[in-house]
Amino acid sequence: MRRTARLVTGTALAVAAAGLAAAPAYGGDAGSLEVYPSTVVPGGDVTVNTSACGADGTAAGDASAVGAGSFTLAPSAHEQDVIGQFRVPPSAQPGTYEIVAKCAGGRQVTGDLMVTLTSTREQIHPRGHVKTGVGGALGPDPVQTAAGVAALAVAAAGGTWLLHRRARGDGI
Template sequence: MRRTPVPLLTRTAVAAVALGALGALAAPLAYANNGNDGHDGRPEALEIFPSSADPGSTVTVNTLACGSHGHGVGDANSLGAGDFQLDPSTHKEVVVGRFTVPHHARSGSYGISVACDNGRTARGELFVKHKGPSGHVQTGVGGSVGPDTAQVTAGAAVLAAAAVGGTWLLRRRASGAQGD
């Protein structure tokens, strides 16, 4: 029985797809936990929408750090927007607050933080950009804060299916060649 060798490039591609699927499955867990259980003094995640804003734009922040029916005080002093309040939202255990990016804010990255009434803190980054002919073209595409769990899960499922399908196809080709 003659065995057909599987090209190295094919084996490498199947291995890369499989590793990518495993990495994609681990990403939501790392993002959701952010390497922090909320009890070690390190800040928790602060989601900022939009993550990239022009001067004069209203920015919304939210976090789970303050707990159910919690409150907090946000700090946007790094970009000159001052303090702002966070109050419970319509989503369970999420607090939300808003501030306006000052017109005098320069382009760059700014740390935004929240101190909750339960003693926990949350931190995130806001990128300030400027409209105009110089700089990036405003296409309306982009501006994600973090991975979308549903999209990552769907992507991982597609990658896993591709890896299984590729392995099945290679085994089928190899077993079919044995009969010759």
Template sequence: MRTARVFTGTALSIAAVALAGAPAVAAGTFEKLEVSPGSVQPGATVTVSTTACGRDGAGTGDASAVGGPASFQLKTGTHKEVVVGQFKVPTSAKPGTYGIGVNCKNGREATGDLVVTKGSAVSPAPSTSSPAAKPPQGGMKTGVGGASESGSGTAEIAAGAAVLTAAALGGTWYLRRRESGDRV
């Protein structure tokens, strides 16, 4: 009976640690692709960057989901560990969220999302004869930040796994002491 409890506790601990690491496994081998700006109107130029390709790396991007080029080049930017590329969103692009991908020369891949909004990036010049023309107001939407920055990182997953392991070891110690007749 005692052995069964110890094995059950150990099995539950291993399962808890495995589930804590599941988001990292489920993410696959795709790395993050920064898309800037993250929200654009048709006709706009978009810049993408990633560290997936490694130092002094290179890659090929694919924006065919939004109707853009099926192949555009990413090369080392100002920072040698980041590759950068650009493409233009077609003026015929429909509003929605589109996946943009990059295949690196080192075999790694990165993906990111681009949101296309209604309208056209190329707007006519405002009429100077119209008294209703106002200067733009409000903050600029740059696409920086978002839900991915508030998610669990590797440090949080490791800390959670350590807490679960400590709890499992403490539970096992407690059960062994209890079975042997020692009182805590």
């Protein structure tokens, strides 16, 4: 009975300790820096925010890992977040970069930014006419369309005439 009680007590303590170790030190998501969009192409704008600095706090942001330098995070109307923006330089290379914000109180939070060469946010659909050399009835130039129709009519008339001569036995 004693052995079972020790086993149950030991298991309960281990589970409680694991739960405390996994619990965040602050409520909510106060320990991270949110980066939006998390994936960006070179030359794109990035917004970062965190609630780690408090409602009236400020923070100094550092995006020098991606080549954007420093920026400021200021209080926003959104809950208790501080928010800031920076632009990823057009010369940035693809990869994952750590963005850092240091609160006025000394607390530091980080978030990841992924730079890619292709945008995943918005796909561009082709518009306009395709220049294949074939043309079309609704093409951009009615003169070229009329010339194409005339060329087809001449070819059809010539082919009909040649077939008619062959059928009569006149030869080509």
